[in-house]
Amino acid sequence: MTGAAACLAGFEGISVVIHGSSGCYYYPATLLHTPLYGTFILENEVIFGSRDRLREVIDSLSGKSDQIAVVTTCVPSALGEDIRELVSGGSGLIVVDSPGFAGEMEEGHRAAIAALGPRVNPEQPGVNIDGISLADPFHEGNFQEVSRLLHRTGIPVGTVFCRDHAEKAKAASPFTIGTNEDLGSGVGKYLGGTLGIPALRTTFGRLSEIFDHADVDTAFKELDRQEERLIHAGDKFLRRYEPPRVAVFAGAAYALFAAETLKRYLDAEIVVVGTRNDPPEKPGGQYRVEKLSGLEEVSRRIAESDPDLVIGSSFEHSLCPDRAFAGIIPPFRGQVRLAHYPLAGTGGSLFFVESVLNACMDRVP
Amino acid sequence: MSLNHLPASSYRTEGCTLTGALSVTTQIRDAITVVHGPSGCTHHNFSLLHATSLDHDRVAIPPIISSGLSETEVVFGGEGALDRTLDRAISREPAAIFVLSTCIAETIGDDVAAVCNAKVGVPVIVIPTAGFLGGSFQTGVNNALVALAGMAEPSPGRKGQVNIIGEKNLEYEVDENFAEVTRLLSLLDLSVSTRFVHNLTAEEIRSVGAARLNVLRDPSLIPVGEYCKERFDIPYISGFPVGLSGTITFLESVGAACAIDPRPAIEAEHSFEQETLGDFADIAGHEISFSSLFPVQDGERAVRDIARAFRLDVIPSGTPVPVPVTPPVGITGVRRMLHRWRRAIHA
Numbered sequence: 001m002t003g004a005a006a007c008l009a010g011f012e013g014i015s016v017v018i019h020g021s022s023g024c025y026y027y028p029a030t031l032l033h034t035p036l037y038g039t040f041i042l043e044n045e046v047i048f049g050s051r052d053r054l055r056e057v058i059d060s061l062s063g064k065s066d067q068i069a070v071v072t073t074c075v076p077s078a079l080g081e082d083i084r085e086l087v088s089g090g091s092g093l094i095v096v097d098s099p100g101f102a103g104e105m106e107e108g109h110r111a112a113i114a115a116l117g118p119r120v121n122p123e124q125p126g127v128n129i130d131g132i133s134l135a136d137p138f139h140e141g142n143f144q145e146v147s148r149l150l151h152r153t154g155i156p157v158g159t160v161f162c163r164d165h166a167e168k169a170k171a172a173s174p175f176t177i178g179t180n181e182d183l184g185s186g187v188g189k190y191l192g193g194t195l196g197i198p199a200l201r202t203t204f205g206r207l208s209e210i211f212d213h214a215d216v217d218t219a220f221k222e223l224d225r226q227e228e229r230l231i232h233a234g235d236k237f238l239r240r241y242e243p244p245r246v247a248v249f250a251g252a253a254y255a256l257f258a259a260e261t262l263k264r265y266l267d268a269e270i271v272v273v274g275t276r277n278d279p280p281e282k283p284g285g286q287y288r289v290e291k292l293s294g295l296e297e298v299s300r301r302i303a304e305s306d307p308d309l310v311i312g313s314s315f316e317h318s319l320c321p322d323r324a325f326a327g328i329i330p331p332f333r334g335q336v337r338l339a340h341y342p343l344a345g346t347g348g349s350l351f352f353v354e355s356v357l358n359a360c361m362d363r364v365p
Numbered sequence: 366m367s368l369n370h371l372p373a374s375s376y377r378t379e380g381c382t383l384t385g386a387l388s389v390t391t392q393i394r395d396a397i398t399v400v401h402g403p404s405g406c407t408h409h410n411f412s413l414l415h416a417t418s419l420d421h422d423r424v425a426i427p428p429i430i431s432s433g434l435s436e437t438e439v440v441f442g443g444e445g446a447l448d449r450t451l452d453r454a455i456s457r458e459p460a461a462i463f464v465l466s467t468c469i470a471e472t473i474g475d476d477v478a479a480v481c482n483a484k485v486g487v488p489v490i491v492i493p494t495a496g497f498l499g500g501s502f503q504t505g506v507n508n509a510l511v512a513l514a515g516m517a518e519p520s521p522g523r524k525g526q527v528n529i530i531g532e533k534n535l536e537y538e539v540d541e542n543f544a545e546v547t548r549l550l551s552l553l554d555l556s557v558s559t560r561f562v563h564n565l566t567a568e569e570i571r572s573v574g575a576a577r578l579n580v581l582r583d584p585s586l587i588p589v590g591e592y593c594k595e596r597f598d599i600p601y602i603s604g605f606p607v608g609l610s611g612t613i614t615f616l617e618s619v620g621a622a623c624a625i626d627p628r629p630a631i632e633a634e635h636s637f638e639q640e641t642l643g644d645f646a647d648i649a650g651h652e653i654s655f656s657s658l659f660p661v662q663d664g665e666r667a668v669r670d671i672a673r674a675f676r677l678d679v680i681p682s683g684t685p686v687p688v689p690v691t692p693p694v695g696i697t698g699v700r701r702m703l704h705r706w707r708r709a710i711h712a
Binding site for chain 2: 001002021022023024026027030046074075078079099295314315317318319321331333334
């Protein structure tokens with residue numbers, strides 16, 4: 001439900017209604033920092049049906065936005081009410097059946113994209129950016145960073161999935177690059193990701209084949225220059241310290257980016273890569289990637305592998321507060337974050353390696 | 366004992382019963398709370414409780430396990446999933462297990478009590494929740510406190526001190542408010558016996574029946590105060606001190622309940638009040654309006670009294686000043702609020 005709400009709420013012109021209880025509403029409302037609406041259903045609606053209540057909320061939004069999206073939670077979904085039937089006559093209504101029991105955040109995101117019905121316009125210039133979700137604390141930084149890189153090459157930004165005007169979802173560019181493969185839109189021809197310098201080289205290489213006029217050399221020069229800085233910082237660290245033994249816990253895309261980046265610049269030993277979602281079938285790399293479904297498993301894997309650097313969220317940090325830590329996946333609790341940091345683009349690699357080096361050096365006696 | 370609302374008396378935005386109960390049960394460090402529902406219900410509460418712990422400089426993983434209901438259990442029933450989750454919890458040898466239900470478990474009709482009653486070896490305590498089907502956030506808090514108080518026995522002939530009942534554990538200023546009440550009690554030569562329930566062990570709960578007075582966090586806990594009065598014969602004060610005049614009233618009430626002369630304490634507090642009026646004299650005469658993201662709970666009058674005491678005019682076109690969801694506790698709480706008002710007035 002939260003994945004679906006994050007996807008849809010990223011589009012201007014769509015009002016998102018969480019159809020469920022107040023308890024279900026408050027989580028996405030506090031996580032996404034964007035206006036959401038709720039039906040806040042009560043016992044009576046469970047017993048006698050939620051049609052009138054949903055209709056009431058939808059009517060109250062009349063004129064506030066171009067479209068209304070209803071995201072269902074567990075109980076309305078289990079009751080089996082046909083939402084479209086309930087609110088018949090509501091033209092342009094988007095309905096996403098994404099109860100929490102149906103899966104993870106990524107599945108809600110995918111279901112919402114499908115319900116949105118994006119379309120490619122072959123005449124639309126530029127390249128779409130996908131993988132952007134309000135639920136990702138790096139989404140704004142990623143968007144800004146990848147937009148900046150595209151701007152340097154002279155390639156316009158097409159539609160941003162999912163942080164754009166809703167109308168642009170119906171006229172996307174035929175080409176797409178990603179910032180987080182876990183949240184791919186499936187819209188247009190995918191040219192590659194932007195997590196890590198090697199991926200950026202590949203992706204901008206493909207862009208140069210499609211956009212004849214693009215000044216991709218500028219981007220390549222930046223990649224070379226910034227990668228040199230990464231190599232230099234890693235080398236300097238290794239002159240004094242052993243490479244870190246690293247346990248990585250995140251969504252698959254960010255986890256693999258973290259592992260490969262640390263292997264590349266710090267010769268790190270990757271002792272665990274645990275993903276919250278299903279990892280790709282062939283993740284590559286020189287280490288085992290496993291899906292870990294709860295903190296119990298994470299705790300056990302940390303104890304078994306005894307890393308001196310943990311990459312993850314504040315959950316993992318709380319399991320082992322004495323180990324060096326860098327955060328790449330929510331939640332980031334217990335700290336104030338105001339600036340928009342990226343993980344994608346050259347800025348993302350710089351930020352990530354900088355965070356890791358500072359965390360490791362802070363822990364060295 | 367369940368304090369659940371009748372359906373007609375629930376309000377839409379009062380929050381989730383489950384969250385309310387979890388804000389209590391997860392404060393028992395050596396117990397485990399099992400949430401019988403989809404993992405999403407646990408995840409978002411876990412995240413909230415974890416954030417709250419870190420805000421209070423406690424690096425703690427909330428002791429919660431989810432029965433992780435999936436689509437299959439929603440169709441075919443979730444009692445098996447609950448049974449397996451309880452076995453997992455028991456294998457960790459906790460001091461107690463609290464079992465909380467959710468909307469969806471209630472909707473599909475799982476018999477949570479029957480599954481729990483079959484378990485032996487560890488106290489397994491079912492707390493009536495069931496998300497919005499069970500009432501509101503406060504119902505969850507009250508039900509959990511009553512269930513936990515039921516673990517303690519009366520202690521006749523007690524010579525204890527004062528229990529603090531039902532602190533708002535999700536409140537950002539929970540420790541500061543507690544410190545203020547502790548300061549006021551100390552003016553009467555009283556101290557706190559048990560923070561019921563805030564960062565305790567299951568064993569520490571047993572001493573809750575040995576106090577001479579219970580101080581409730583606010584009047585919404587009166588059903589809990591009444592339960593403890595009946596079970597342990599402990600009188601109660603119905604709320605923390607609110608605002609300036611409320612602080613003096615609080616000292617009078619506690620003094621009366623404990624047969625202590627409050628006059629020296631009141632005199633000391635009047636001095637502090639005068640000092641505070643002097644410290645914020647520069648904001649007098651300004652026009653303000655109240656700004657709050659959420660409805661102010663029963664505290665509008667207290668906040669208006671504070672504005673009047675500092676000679677601030679409350680008018681719709683006045684400078685918006687932030688008003689806390691719950692009114693400030695004691696004069697120290699008033700001072701914290703006034704610093705925020707002064708920032709807004711001089712912005």
